[in-house]
Amino acid sequence: MSIQNDVEKLYRSDLEKQRQKQKKKKKKKLLGIMLIVIIIAALILIMQYLGLGLGGGKGEGSGDGKDVSASSNEASVTTTTTAAPKEFYDIKVSGSTYIIDERVVDLKSLVSTVKLMSDNVIVRITDDNATKNAMDDLKKALTDDGREFTETVLDNSALDNSVANDVTSETVR
Known part of the structure; x- marks a missing residue:
């Protein structure tokens, strides 16, 4: 054990x-x-x-x-x-011409006029069968200047030619 x-x-x-x-x-x-x-x-x-x-x-x-x-x-x-309330400055582009208040102006004078305006002014561009180059030149000039703008396309098929439709409601600042 x-x-x-x-x-x-x-x-x-x-x-x-x-x-x-x-x-x-x-x-x-x-x-x-x-x-x-x-x-x-x-x-x-x-x-x-x-x-x-x-x-x-x-x-x-x-x-x-x-x-x-x-x-x-x-x-x-x-x-x-x-x-301040926004004001609009209307520019109509027809073909390759720029029209302001029923007057045809060139791009340089248009840009110099816009430069003199206050900052609360928005440029309203109306496209009346404009050429692409004319629209592009105007947009580039306004963008380079730092100007706010909107685009509208004129509807030529309507009975009243003064009716504008907001096809491209583009605002650029």
């Missing part, structure tokens, strides 16, 4: 050693996971402090920066309500 008791003691001691090793492994895993979580949290805090990542940057100037978009929206609303 003594051999059997010795074997039992050895077996029990081996079991205890294995249990202790498993407990140590669990503790090491738990410590490793906790260490990783602490490192990640520290990195996030450092990134926020430096203004990196997560979109919470420090910005420039005083204030928390949360009311910036609200104040810019208010500014845009006030500018649109106080803007």
Whole structure:
């Protein structure tokens, strides 16, 4: 029986050693996971402090920066309500000629006239069977000048030739 008791003691001691090793492994895993979580949290805090990542940057100037978009929206609303009313200046393009107030003018004088106008004037171009080159030249000149314009195409099939249809309601600024 003594051999059997010795074997039992050895077996029990081996079991205890294995249990202790498993407990140590669990503790090491738990410590490793906790260490990783602490490192990640520290990195996030450092990134926020430096203004990196997560979109919470420090910005420039005083204030928390949360009311910036609200104040810019208010500014845009006030500018649109106080803007001067838009006025239109009609130019008719027929073939390759430019007509203003029943007078035929060349492109250079037309552009110089438009340059003298205030910024709230919008040029309204009426296409009366105009050539593509004439329309393109006029649009390019107005765009180069930074002038806002719209286009309408004159409907020649209608009974009244003065009726204009907005075929291309293009506004360029």
